[in-house]
Amino acid sequence: MSDWGWPGLIAHRCGGALAPENTLAGLGIAARLGCVAVEFDAMLSADGVPLLIHDETLDRTAGVPGCVAAMPAAALLATDVGGVFHPAFRGETIPRLIDALARCRALGLAANLEIKPATGVEIETGRVVGELLASMAPTQRPVVLLSSFSADALRIAAGCVPDISRAFLVEAFDDTAIDTALALGCQSLNLSRQGLSAAHVAAVKKAGLRCLVYTVNQPDEARRLAAWGVDGVFSDRPDLLLPVSACQNPA
Template structure:
């Protein structure tokens, strides 16, 4: 299994708070800042096309309403999600997974692809993401880490493409989270910063798991976590954290 490059600072949802989330504009900003990696969310459109979006509805990020699973990929990829963020991003639309992967390769960005299935679509989403990545082959995709809060989605993706490392997302540290990450063959455990302790990081590392932490926006927190042996942090403020822990 290829080694995830373990960058210390990972731009959350492509560009963090500096661009419309989960967009190509965010990828460009992350690269311009000097990030080596980004994180983004992937959900399925009604016709099975994987697109970058976090919520199950368009309500928060777009100027139109609707459920992602009720719209085809072409409709979603024509939806403006830039204007709601700032006038400078008018016309920025939801990207398809193919476009995001291609842009990451062009910019030299590794990517943590979070499989974010709508409720009831866990297996279908994991399978579709896995098949798309398998069709590209190692030479056609950037360095990737697959993660999810859904074991079913991760397992379905792994059944289609088994040469991409995986990470287990958990809301908090627990023995169960360690067991699930190990059972799924993960290389990393992704934990919330709230409530995280040095002992939790040590316990994960003791069983061979790297620890990635979300969402860390305070440079002091980032430095503390680095001292605990955390492999990386997801942040909305890569502009603040990059200089803090380099």
């Protein structure tokens, strides 16, 4: 557990591998497990509504063709993403970002909101997400950590809500990632577990940044990363990592 007020375990894509990803059902499962933080992805529909989805197409999560950025929100909100995961979740649809934030608030979950823009709409996605957060009173929204692989999206969103903590996401460590995170005023640099070393973590911490790592599903690996100084991990198997996590409610 880090000392910066953010939990050491974050359920990946709402409920990890235990629920259809990026759904309200996943949030409920994460809360019932005892998680206090989740991560999810926000992308815009064709008419500019921020929704929870990871891919630019519906093929993987819904089993139907469709380009998210070319579809209106009404069609996306009616898209079943539960049935492909398991028949028990049939009828679980893509939610709006604002509804996911409200559900997190109601469940007492902190939210790592990853801005996941479709190609070519990085700035617009950052603006819409930032303006949505800015329109919510602090008492209405959960504790939020904004993150993105897109420096442009993160910069624009942060301009709307400078009070919200943020993290820069990268697939592999290098010095330029640290420089970008610092230039964006980030509190954390979020790194993939692939190719990560203790020296990389030490460099991040030396720069004054926190370090979160994705996607960690084995308790032994979580313990090793904690020993390196990693502040927290994203996991598809929060049920396995909760026993070794020192999760507490975020400040």
